Amino acid sequence: MFVLEALRMALSALKAHKMRSFLTMIGIIAGVASIIAVMTGISIVQTSIEKEISVLGTQTFQVQKQAAAGAMSEEEFRKIQARRPTTTEHADAIRKKVKSVDLVGPELWGYTHVASFRDRKTNPDLMICGGTPEYTTNNTHYVQLGRNLSHEDVSVGRRVVLLGHGVAQELFPWSDPLQKTIKIDGRKFQVIGVLEDKSSAIGGRFNQYLIIPITHFKKIYGTRRPNGEERSVNITVRAKTPELLQKAIDETRTVMRMERGLKPHEEDDFTIFTNDSNIRTFNQTTAGIKAGSFAIGIVALIVAGIGIMNIMLVSVTERTKEIGIRKALGARRRNIMLQFLMEAIILCNIGGIIGVAVGFGLGNIISLVTDFSAHVPMEWTIVGLAFCTAVGLTFGFWPAMRAAKLNPIDALHYE
Numbered sequence: 001m002f003v004l005e006a007l008r009m010a011l012s013a014l015k016a017h018k019m020r021s022f023l024t025m026i027g028i029i030a031g032v033a034s035i036i037a038v039m040t041g042i043s044i045v046q047t048s049i050e051k052e053i054s055v056l057g058t059q060t061f062q063v064q065k066q067a068a069a070g071a072m073s074e075e076e077f078r079k080i081q082a083r084r085p086t087t088t089e090h091a092d093a094i095r096k097k098v099k100s101v102d103l104v105g106p107e108l109w110g111y112t113h114v115a116s117f118r119d120r121k122t123n124p125d126l127m128i129c130g131g132t133p134e135y136t137t138n139n140t141h142y143v144q145l146g147r148n149l150s151h152e153d154v155s156v157g158r159r160v161v162l163l164g165h166g167v168a169q170e171l172f173p174w175s176d177p178l179q180k181t182i183k184i185d186g187r188k189f190q191v192i193g194v195l196e197d198k199s200s201a202i203g204g205r206f207n208q209y210l211i212i213p214i215t216h217f218k219k220i221y222g223t224r225r226p227n228g229e230e231r232s233v234n235i236t237v238r239a240k241t242p243e244l245l246q247k248a249i250d251e252t253r254t255v256m257r258m259e260r261g262l263k264p265h266e267e268d269d270f271t272i273f274t275n276d277s278n279i280r281t282f283n284q285t286t287a288g289i290k291a292g293s294f295a296i297g298i299v300a301l302i303v304a305g306i307g308i309m310n311i312m313l314v315s316v317t318e319r320t321k322e323i324g325i326r327k328a329l330g331a332r333r334r335n336i337m338l339q340f341l342m343e344a345i346i347l348c349n350i351g352g353i354i355g356v357a358v359g360f361g362l363g364n365i366i367s368l369v370t371d372f373s374a375h376v377p378m379e380w381t382i383v384g385l386a387f388c389t390a391v392g393l394t395f396g397f398w399p400a401m402r403a404a405k406l407n408p409i410d411a412l413h414y415e
Contacts, residue, residue, distance in 0.1 A: 021347060024311045027304030028351030028391070029358060032384045036359025043377040044363065059239040060103075060138050062273045063090070063256060067234040079110030085232030090216065090259055094237060097255045100248040103238040105134030108217050115163075115210060116170040117182045126167065127209035130217025130250065130354035136195075141206065146178045146193030149213060152183045153192075161189040165197040166207030184210060187220065195347055212326040245274070301387055305350075307396035312344055312399035316406075323406050337404035344396025345389055352403055354390030356381050 067080045091106040108130035115122045129135065133149045134141050143162065153160050161184065166178050177191045178264035189212065198206035223231050249272055256270055316323070323336055360376050 001182055003024060011126050020136055020311065020315075024347055025351035025354070027307045028301070028388060029355040030121050030350050031297060031301035031304045031391075032352045032388060033362060035294065035387070036380055037040040037362035038295070038297060039380050040360055040363025042378055044382075048216045054255055059075065059242045059245050059248075060274075061237055061239075061245070061252075063094070063235040063237060063252060064271055064273070067138035067271050075276055084260065085230050086235060086256075086270055087233050090256060091233065091235045093255055093259050094235065096224060096250055098237075099243045100239055100251055101237050101403025102240045103134040103236075105132045105138050105236045106214055107131050107135060107234040107236065108214055108221075109234070110217070113185055113210070115167060115171060115182055115184050116373055119179075120171050122208075125208075128217065128221075129209060129211045130214035131211045132214055134236065134238070135211060138238050143193045144196035144198050146191070148193060149211065154213040157213055157219055159187070159189045160213065162193045162195055162211040163244075164195050164207045164209045167210060168194045184212070185220075199284055233236055249274070283348045287346060298359075298387075301391055307392040308344060308347065308391070309395040309399060311400065312340060312396055315343075316340065316399050316403045316404050319403075320406060323403055327406070333404040334338050336406075337400045339392065340403050342399035344400070345392035348388040348396075349385060352385045355388075356384045359384070 005237060063082050063086060065080075065086050067076075088106045091104050092099065095104040109132070110128040112124055113126045113128050114124040115126055131149065132154050133151055136148055144165070145168075146162075148327045149160070152158075159291065160371065163171070163177060163182075172180070173184060175195060180191050181188050183189070196209075200271075225231055237248065251270060253268065257268065260269060262269065295391055299405065326336065359380075365377070
């Protein structure tokens with residue numbers, strides 16, 4: 001019962017000093033808003049990036065020469081660059097020897113290409129994928145109009161092309177692109193399909209590329225890049241079921257090591273990616289940013305807490321006579337202490353609620369100026385208010401203890 005009474009008195013005291021309570025809350029609002037805004041912003045970016053990183057299906061992984069994107073030393077970079085390329089022969093070996101997979105798709109990529117149709121031409125920065133029919137399924141980027149590449153297209157090296165959604169809109173803004181003949185770097189290709197729209201919020205060019213049969217890609221562009229570096233094939237592999245994913249990865253690693261002649265003590269000279277490993281690498285890269293942002297917010301809350309403690313000490317001094325009267329009428333130390341603790345906690349949480357709302361608003365500004373989707377991470381509401389309660393308890397304890405220890409006779413005579 002005395003808890004409810006303490007709560008009522010705490011609310012009355014805050015109401016009686018509205019301006020001081022508001023000014024005290026400003027620090028809490030700023031501290032909580034800074035944490036929530038930063039974490040909301042990071043959450044929005046992270047959710048969008050993780051979604052785009054997850055281009056592989058739930059049972060698909062990729063084998064390639066390069067390592068995962070992320071921080072690495074110059075020595076590690078040189079070591080990876082010195083690796084032998086992965087090849088279509090490796091893809092054939094995986095297809096034949098790994099029984100737990102059903103789709104294996106080799107990919108070769110080229111950059112800075114141009115496509116044209118009559119008087120319309122793209123910028124010379126298109127990407128071209130030399131692929132196989134497995135590409136669309138393994139990369140979850142499906143054909144919206146027309147048909148996919150066929151195995152016959154690949155085996156005979158037909159001059160056919162799938163257009164990215166953006167390329168199709170650029171070259172054929174008012175007409176059907178199917179069966180039309182376009183030029184890629186001056187060479188004629190027949191359009192057989194258009195990929196579905198796959199917009200990117202982080203600059204990914206999912207709509208700005210072309211897919212041609214990998215056999216014809218090799219015929220036109222060769223097995224070496226313009227700088228003389230040998231091209232390395234990216235191999236996407238799909239396990240027969242999600243449950244077989246790890247088994248498929250293990251078997252593929254074994255086959256790759258055998259094909260590349262690696263001895264038992266030698267480490268892999270290739271990398272296997274999954275959605276989870278890509279996301280894990282991204283999270284490791286951003287962990288420092290999150291920790292730094294969180295630390296800044298905590299510092300802001302601590303500064304606000306010190307301000308609250310000072311204000312509460314002033315309040316104790318101003319209400320010394322009131323405390324003496326309450327003690328003379330039978331109030332115990334715990335009643336006095338609880339009242340002042342409740343004031344600090346309520347003050348912090350009112351400020352915290354306002355700070356959470358402000359933080360969510362500020363954090364979502366990023367979605368207004370970018371293509372990121374708005375997001376409200378509700379778990380941070382709980383975190384924010386929990387910190388407010390902790391700040392109230394921590395920085396309200398000393399003023400509450402000081403009020404509880406006042407001698408009633410001295411308090412009654414205080415002027």
